[in-house]
Amino acid sequence: MPVRWLSPSPVLRVERFSSFEEFRSNDILGGVTSTPLHSTAFSVARSILALSDSLLVLQRSFAREMEGNFGTDRGVGLVIPLAFHATMNGRAVGDSAIGIIRGRSPTRVVEQHANTYLMLRFGSDMHNRGWADFNDGIRLFELAPATMQALRAVVLDMFCLASSSGDLKEFDRPSRQMQETLIAALDNGLVRDCVKQARPGSFGRHRKLVERLDELAEALGGTDLYSCDLAQTLGVSIRTLQTAVQHVCGVSVHQYLRSKRMWLVRKLLVTGRPLLTVTAAAQANGFWHMSDFARCYYKAYGESPSETLARARGR
Structure with a gap:
């Protein structure tokens, strides 16, 4: 399901921006400044879901350059691609790699076109799970196609259920x-x-x-x-x-x-x-x-x- 098709609910917050002047970055994985590559045809949609120990932002972005100290001051952040191709610090990044971020790191990202991805932050540092065992910076982890597809399916199912939920307590x-x-x-x-x-x-x-x-x-x-x-x-x-x-x-x-x-x-x-x-x-x-x-x-x-x-x- 495309991000733009998700509807707001008592559980899911949906934000849409039709101009760069309206657009504001969220602070889940903040610290970068965006510069659009094109002055026309601007469209951003994102959906925000809060769980017990995590915050998830599913976003369709726009063609842009981003630069700054990217990351989070607490927990650990992840970027999970749904449809993604960009360059990060001069390195090509496709939609088979998950980015994991600890702390903040100087980063320059160029998105030549709109991408769709999940930005995820856990309140815990997740050091005890046997993955992402590093202290600072950004690491990319390549996943097998079937594993990545299964992960994407979980993400989309979560957002679809949140979009259709009519009761916060339920x-x-x-x-x-x-x-x-x-x-x-x-x-x-x-x-x-x-x-x-x-x-x-x-x-x-x-x-x-x-x-x-x-x-x-x-x-x-x-x-x-x-x-x-x-x-x-x-x-x-x-x-x-x-x-x-x-x-x-x-x-x-x-x-x-x-x-x-x-x-x-x-x-x-x-x-x-x-x-x-x-x-x-x-x-x-x-x-x-x-x-x-x-x-x-x-x-x-x-x-x-x-x-x-x-x-x-x-x-």
């Missing part, structure tokens, strides 16, 4: 799980193979950690399974938890926790309760994207969630 329910999904998509592209880096003889220790994770997940239920919180409760770094789950189970933390939440949904559906709906069961266990949920459910159980519910009701 949106608060899935917003943190949305952020978890976004972080997982970034992990998928940026975390190196942690099992290869595991110390010899660590499998037993990792198995015990996964057993503790299982006990904790069982106690919490389906809605509060967030990787950072779980790692903190278990007294380990998120990187250690990632490595343990990958080492023992062969999947990422996000996939592992999703499978647990999926099983809780199935347990609900097989009860066949008269007023139960698939959407209610999924949302009760932290699923916010219904089509993705249905696809993953079918892959896991060989039938759609609606088929499970219908069979439980004897239909």
